[in-house]
Amino acid sequence: xxxxxxxxxxxxxxxxxxxxxxxxxxxxxxxxxxxxxxxxxxxxxxxxxxxxxxxxxxxxxxxxxxxxxxxxxxxxxxxxxxxxxxxxxxxxxxxxxxxxxxxxxxxxxxxxxxxxxxxxxxxxxxxxxxxxxxxxxxxxxxxxxxxxxxxxxxxxxxxxxxxxxxxxxxxxxxxxxxxxxxxx
Amino acid sequence: xxxxxxxxxxxxxxxxxxxxxxxxxxxxxxxxxxxxxxxxxxxxxxxxxxxxxxxxxxxxxxxxxxxxxxxxxxxxxxxxxxxxxxxxxxxxxxxxxxxxxxxxxxxxxxxxxxxxxxxxxxxxxxxxxxxxxxxxxxxxxxxxxxxxxxxxxxxxxxxxxxxxxxxxxxxxxxxxxxxxxxxxxxxxxxxxxxxxxxxxxxxxxxxxxxxxxxxxxxxxxxxxxxxxxxxxxxxxxxxxxxxxxxxxxxxxxxxxxxxxxxxxxxxxxxxxxxxxxxxxxxxxxxxxxxxxxxxxxxxxxxxxxxxxxxxxxxxxxxxxxxxxxxxxxxxxxxxxxxxxxxxxxxxxxxxxxxx
Numbered sequence: 001x002x003x004x005x006x007x008x009x010x011x012x013x014x015x016x017x018x019x020x021x022x023x024x025x026x027x028x029x030x031x032x033x034x035x036x037x038x039x040x041x042x043x044x045x046x047x048x049x050x051x052x053x054x055x056x057x058x059x060x061x062x063x064x065x066x067x068x069x070x071x072x073x074x075x076x077x078x079x080x081x082x083x084x085x086x087x088x089x090x091x092x093x094x095x096x097x098x099x100x101x102x103x104x105x106x107x108x109x110x111x112x113x114x115x116x117x118x119x120x121x122x123x124x125x126x127x128x129x130x131x132x133x134x135x136x137x138x139x140x141x142x143x144x145x146x147x148x149x150x151x152x153x154x155x156x157x158x159x160x161x162x163x164x165x166x167x168x169x170x171x172x173x174x175x176x177x178x179x180x181x182x183x184x
Numbered sequence: 185x186x187x188x189x190x191x192x193x194x195x196x197x198x199x200x201x202x203x204x205x206x207x208x209x210x211x212x213x214x215x216x217x218x219x220x221x222x223x224x225x226x227x228x229x230x231x232x233x234x235x236x237x238x239x240x241x242x243x244x245x246x247x248x249x250x251x252x253x254x255x256x257x258x259x260x261x262x263x264x265x266x267x268x269x270x271x272x273x274x275x276x277x278x279x280x281x282x283x284x285x286x287x288x289x290x291x292x293x294x295x296x297x298x299x300x301x302x303x304x305x306x307x308x309x310x311x312x313x314x315x316x317x318x319x320x321x322x323x324x325x326x327x328x329x330x331x332x333x334x335x336x337x338x339x340x341x342x343x344x345x346x347x348x349x350x351x352x353x354x355x356x357x358x359x360x361x362x363x364x365x366x367x368x369x370x371x372x373x374x375x376x377x378x379x380x381x382x383x384x385x386x387x388x389x390x391x392x393x394x395x396x397x398x399x400x401x402x403x404x405x406x407x408x409x410x411x412x413x414x415x416x417x418x419x420x421x422x423x424x425x426x427x428x429x430x431x432x433x434x435x436x437x438x439x440x441x442x443x444x445x446x447x448x449x450x451x452x453x454x455x456x457x458x459x460x461x462x463x464x465x466x467x468x469x470x471x472x473x474x475x476x477x478x479x480x481x482x483x484x485x486x487x488x489x490x491x492x493x494x495x496x497x498x499x500x501x502x503x504x505x506x507x508x509x510x511x512x513x514x515x516x517x518x519x520x521x522x523x524x525x526x527x528x529x530x531x532x533x534x535x536x537x538x539x
Contacts (some may be wrong), residue, residue, distance in 0.1 A: 020190075020363065027190055027365055035190075035363035039216060039301070061450040062362050062443070065524040 001056050003141050006081055008049035009073025014128030019050035024150035025142045026054040034062040075099050109181040126169035133173020187368045193330045193359040194219035196366050200337035202229045205372040207258035208236040210249040215301040216357040217265040217291035233374050243268040247275030254284035255395045257377025263289040266307050277316025281397030285344035289353040291360040294520030302520025303357030308497035311352045312471045321416050322352040324470040326441040330364035358443035425468040434463030436536050440491040441467050448491045451528035478505035487511040487536035491528050494518050
């Protein structure tokens with residue numbers, strides 16, 4: 001199993017930490033992982049992306065042009081990465097703020113209203129955890145227990161009281177993600 | 185037990201320096217290297233081992249602080265990125281001339297000039313061929329993973345003290361910024377220096393030690409040069425390091441170092457899937473260069489493609505090594521652009537397999 005993922009959106013949406021949490025969770029599940037952020041001028045311009053690779057085998061290139069999964073959280077990111085999904089791959093997009101639907105017909109497409117859900121949960125900071133939940137529902141490459149273990153590892157102990165809230169957000173994401181286009 | 189962590193390359197370098205028992209870090213922030221000094225400031229190694237961490241007023245000040253610390257027999261390290269490393273060249277030449285040990289890491293970005301902050305390998309010539317003035321060599325290590333950043337930081341201090349020579353760790357924006365699993369080695373205790381070459385004061389009737397890179401008499405300076413050259417021959421004999429992948433039955437050879445070797449390995453796997461018998465030779469030391477390994481493979485393969493994130497620098501050493509025995513071509517992207525595995529495979533088919 002190798003899953004090559006690009007996560008892209010605005011700075012502040014938790015794009016980089018989503019990739020890190022997936023990688024930490026992968027480490028907990030004894031996978032090989034690699035995480036590569038955008039750190040160039042695009043960061044300064046307000047959009048951010050990172051590549052996360054989770055694999056059973058040694059990872060060769062940490063930098064990629066095409067991906068198994070693209071998780072896009074704003075319109076510029078969809079415009080940039082929709083074409084970078086491999087045929088047969090997966091595109092997940094956040095509904096809030098999108099001005100058009102994806103055009104591809106040769107990939108699976110899922111939509112998630114993570115922002116609206118985070119407002120309902122009265123904590124927009126869990127936005128990215130809802131998205132992670134949605135992704136893991138469609139591609140169950142990591143067990144939720146290992147995501148929690150990963151969070152315990154990443155978060156300083158004083159924030160461990162927030163872990164149940166994050167777990168709730170992941171489970172919410174699993175519930176609300178909707179499949180818009182499915183191959184076969 | 186070894187400790188497993190997920191770390192950025194720059195953070196891993198900083199942690200490895202602490203654990204290697206370094207006495208001092210002197211540096212100045214520059215993208216994409218700033219996490220090294222940020223990590224050291226945040227982790228307060230002075231509380232863990234007594235290691236000094238200082239943000240100097242400039243890159244030039246930092247390398248001269250390293251010079252001073254090294255003269256006292258201390259384990260000192262400085263890090264920067266390309267434009268900052270250019271500023272350090274005078275100091276590096278002096279340290280090499282005075283035969284002192286130190287570690288320098290260059291998290292390379294695109295040049296020339298202030299260039300860009302994106303990853304590049306265009307400082308190969310600067311690291312391997314000099315950069316500063318005079319007939320000196322740096323031992324140059326080229327890690328291709330966060331794990332190798334850790335292992336090579338430790339190795340760099342060992343080699344620096346074994347040969348009393350500056351060691352360069354050639355990282356880049358990819359290796360510095362990416363996160364991977366790393367196994368950290370256990371803390372090596374800092375040691376009180378006790379070397380006859382170090383300026384340790386004249387305690388217990390010890391004769392005065394004099395450190396200089398200046399010899400007014402040409403005869404004396406030639407002796408220094410002869411001693412340096414003898415040392416470099418030892419380095420070339422003992423310290424060559426490289427890795428080969430699938431070279432046993434290879435008809436074509438890819439070569440690349442550092443992060444570019446990771447991308448090139450993916451291209452090699454794609455080429456193998458297409459039925460081409462392709463191998464990969466990855467120099468881990470850029471100086472000393474794996475001359476014999478190239479020379480041997482040159483008799484076996486029909487051509488070599490040197491893949492670099494520059495306009496063709498390592499290819500010159502590959503050509504010298506194979507000495508006309510086989511065709512050698514270059515493929516590169518530069519100025520901060522990163523080649524894709526497809527581009528590399530395409531270049532291999534165009535320039536080597538079909539060419």
